[in-house]
Every structure is written in structure tokens, then in C-alpha cells.
Amino acid sequence: MLKAKDVRFQYKKNSPILRDISFELEYGQVLCLLGPNGTGKTTLLRCILGLNKTSSGSVSIGDIDVSSLPERKKAAHMAYVSQSSKVSFPYEVRDVVMMGRVASFSPGGSAAPRDVKIVNDVMERLEIGGLARRRFQELSGGEQQMVLIARSLAQQARIIIMDEPTANLDFSNQTRILRVIRTLSDDGFAILMTSHYPDHAFLACTKVALMRDGRIVNHGAPDKIVTTQNLTQLYGIPIRVTSTDVIVNGSAIKVCVPILAY
């Protein structure tokens, strides 16, 4: 279980970017952070990953305080799919995915047969086996995102942290990524993600946290939290949340519609 308790982060004293952040994330759950631009979502992810040092509060996995772990151990627990991730130089896809395994190579060694198998397995799992020998830069945005998810899975961490996994993707690729997120949570991964699409919370997430000005203002099940009133308040524009006639698992899927003019 990933647990954040009273996390606070600031660059300058007395002007915190994040404050009083607390949440828990069980394995098999998907927690989606929603909120306007510049509200600290990415910063929160970075604090959890230890890329930014929290000013106070704690992040723990089970009984282990994450901040005390060296990188290699941390990577065994948590993997990161960052937004707008780049790979410099024309690496092949399988080499990019293999990068997720490098920290567990024996010192000075190369990929063991086990590592190759893990890499092949995650690529099969995400249905990108056919891209293995292609160059990463030549792939489409959707394919690149799949490769980066594969790279995070290759780490074999059970917590995956994704920063806007559907950003800059077309409709079908967004759907593919959401489907992957759903399957991964079914397989017992804990996923913490951010999104600019409240609809995605209904489609793929089990929990939602609404963030504004560096705080979590509301959190809970998507049905309870992603409401007309909450979203209108959160984003400062009129938004209607309404049910559709699409029934999945016995309940109607909801959508969020921004109202341009009354």
C-alpha cells in the first residue's frame, strides 16, 4: 500500500506548493488526481517518487519509509511514466524497454536471459512485440507511450505512477492506454495517475482526488466525487456531470460536459 501523510513541499519558506497531502492507495486500485493546471499534481508525483524532497510529511510503502531508500530499491517498488518523456538517440524499442531492467543487472554485467524474457513478456502484454526492432523516435505518440509503459512494467514494481498518460494522444490511443490501466489494476498493480480529463476517472479509476492550490480538496469514489458541483468549483467553469445510456457492470457510465454558454 502506498501512503502519503501530511506531505508538504516548498521551494521558498512559507509559500508551499503542496500542503497537507494525505492519501492511501491499495494494490489493485487506480487513483486519479484531477485539478487545474499549476495546482501541483506533477509536483506531488515527483515528491512521492523522491525526485523532489518533501519539506515535511512522509511517503511510505507498507512499513517502509520511501525517502530512506536508495534509488535501486525504490525502483523495485515504484515505476514512473513521466509526461513528455524523451529518449535521446535512435535506440531500438527493445533497448528502451530493457532500460527498466538495468538497475537489477549484476554489476558490470549485461541482460540475463531472465531480463530478456521479462522484456519480451511485457511487450507481448501490451501488444507491442512487433515494434521491438523499430527505432523509438520513429513511433507514433501512442506507440511511444505504450513503450514507456512497457519500460515501467519491466521494472517489475507493483506501484506505477503515471503523469498524464493520455496527454497528446488521439481518441483511440487514449482509449488503449485507459484499457491498459484498467487491466493492470485488475492484475493487482497500484496506479497513481494525473489527468486533465475528468471523464477518464469514470472509465478507468477506482478513486479520485481533486486538487486545488496544492491541497487535496476532496477524495473518494469517482461517482461520489466527480459531480457537477465539485467540478464546477474545481475548474471555475460551469460543468455538468450526467449519466449516459451506456451500461457497464450494471451501472451507467457518466460523462462530464463543459457548458460554453447558458
Next chain:
Amino acid sequence: MKIRGIQDKFWLVISLFLFVLIVGFFLSFLVGRYPIAPKTVFDIVVSNFYETQHYWDQNIETVVMEIRLPRVLLAILVGGALSLSGASYQALFKNPMVSPDILGVSSGAGFGAAVAMLYRWQWWQIQAAALVFGLIAVGMACAIAYFYARQEITVLILAGLVTSSLFQALLAIVKTLADTDNVLPSITFWLMGGLGRASNSDVLLMLPASSISFALLFWFRNHIDVLSAGEDEARTMGINVPFVKSIVILCSTMMTVAAVSISGIIGWVGLIIPHIARLMVGAKYSRIASSSFLLGGVFLLLIDNSIRHSGGVELPLGVLCTLVGTPIFAFQLSQARRSWM
């Protein structure tokens, strides 16, 4: 689906480079102002390991063992070391435009050598001064970057630029003070690079510097690959980024500073060789590193041989490298715009 067969080509390319290097090594003994028959060269080399009949003049043995041998070895080692450190810095800075003197090592070494020449020190002292000031320059660049922004790799490049400019300014002052009849020409000539004074003791500096660096870099080859994903991403993949960065900077500096102190400033090799290597063997650091080393050795050996062959006035090696290197680089840009992203 496009498959370029990079993997299969790698061993072919590396064997080809190795073959050319070995053949080039032996043929290079025949090049020079003093014509020596191939059989004599062979017998002289063998005589150093087995007792054989000396039918040649002692002068000829000196030419082979104390002039040509170190020069040929150093051309290979210096070319290899500069290319390997260029390849390593390009991986570290995620930028194919980076060359081995990005952190100011050449400017520092140039200043050190110039000061030593100003005081008319001996050759080995000039080399030592180049070595020390090369290290000081890199140390300064790293210190500036460390104190102002621990995380930013771009700051490191800027810091290198700053120290580079500082030592170039200091060098200009030394040049102004230098005696224009003797000292200034020797400073100028040193700055243009050359292996004219190569000796076996230089090999004793260059060989360990490059082999230790090569071994260390090869040990961390996969970690260096992960850096290409970005520093934050590499950290979340479990890589100790500051440590790997230090290894790359340490090894590249060690090789470059040793090379520069022996051969003066030789540009372009460290920039174009990794490029050519990348085009031939793909992006993986282990492949680029090994093929760059071999190809760099071949390249500098060929250029140095052409200098030795031409006789008369010895053209400066560094200048000739630039002369040959620039058109190759320009040609490459037109060929492979996509591959060096």
C-alpha cells in the same frame, strides 16, 4: 516494419575496424622519411623478444623502436581515447554536438602548456603543466555547476563554456608576453597538435589512462544508456545518476587530458568519430564506445601516417584532422539528419 539489421551488422563492423587497425598498425612502421624494408622492421620487432642476429644498423633500430613504435601506438591511443570520451560525453549530455573539450579541458591544458613554455621548462614539464591545468579547468567547471545547480546538466555545459573562455583569455595574455622569436611559435605549434615528439614514456601515460577509462566506462555501459531517458527517469529506474555522471566525467577527462598533454589540441576527432559510429552500429553506448575507440584509432593513425609520409615540413596533426573532419561532418549532416536526434 523497417528492420535495419543493426545487431547483426555490429560484429561485422567491429571486426572490420579491428582488422583495419591491426593491418594499419603494421603498415605504419614502413611509413616515414627513412625507408626501411618490411622484413627488417619485422626482424627488429621480433629481436626484442627473441635473440636473433642483428644485421641492421643500430640507428635503424632506434628509428623503429623509439620513434615509429611510440608514434604509431600514440596515434591509435590518442585517436581512440578522444573518440571514446566524445562518445561518452555525447551520451551524458544527450547531445550529439558535444566534443571531449566541452568542460574546458583543452583550453586549460593549452594555458598550462603555454605557461610552461613561457618559462622555458623542459618537455616533460610542459606535458605535466598541460595535464594539471586541464584537470583544473574541468574541476572548475564541475565546481561551478555543482554549487549553482546540482541537477541541471545544461548548467554543466555553460560552466564548461565559462572555464573554457577564461583559460582562453589567460592563454591570450601568455601569448602576448611570450618572446615572439622562439616561445610564441612553439606555443602556436603546440596548440595545433602533433605527435612529432612522441616517445615511449608517453605510451606509459596514455596506455593506462585509456585502458582504465575504457574498462570503467564499459563496466557502467548499460547505466550510461539509461541516462538517455532523462535524469529524473533514470533515477526512477533505479540508477544512481550522480555516480554514473561522475564516472563518465572522470574517465573522459582522464583520457582527454592525457591525450592533450601528449599531442596538443586535436579537434574534431572526438566529435565526428562517435557520429560515424552511431550511424553504423546504432545508439547503444557499449557499441558506440567500442567502435568509436577503434575507428578513432584508425582515423588518427591514417592522418598521422599521411603527415609522416609527406616529409619535409611536418604539418600539424590537429589542423589536418579538422581539415579532413569538417567535410566528413558536413557530408554526414546531409546524409543522416534523422539518426542523430
